[in-house]
Amino acid sequence: MAQTNPAWTDERLDDLNGQVRDLGRRMDMGFSRVDEDLRALRFETRSEIAELRAETNARFDALNRTLLRIGGGAIFTLAVGFASVLAS
Secondary structure (H helix, E strand, O other): OOOOOOOOOHHHHHHHHHHHHHHHHHHHHHHHHHHHHHHHHHHHHHHHHHHHHHHHHHHHHHHHHHHHHHHHHHHHHHHHHHHHHHHO
16 A cells, blocks of 8 residues: 655645754754864864974984984094004
């Protein structure tokens, strides 16, 4: 037995139109919340990346200073060793 669709009256069409508009408003509000969350996440990520870069740069600077000191000490030690060999 085939089911018949009720007639689409103006009232039913107006109700459907109102439901569609309400759904559109709720979707807009949901997308607005998602946009806000993404902006906040982007800001947080940028600030954390900036902190990480600063920390990484500080560590590389410290490593660079350490390597320069070790290298300078090694060169000085070699120079003193050669000088002592030449002096004897």
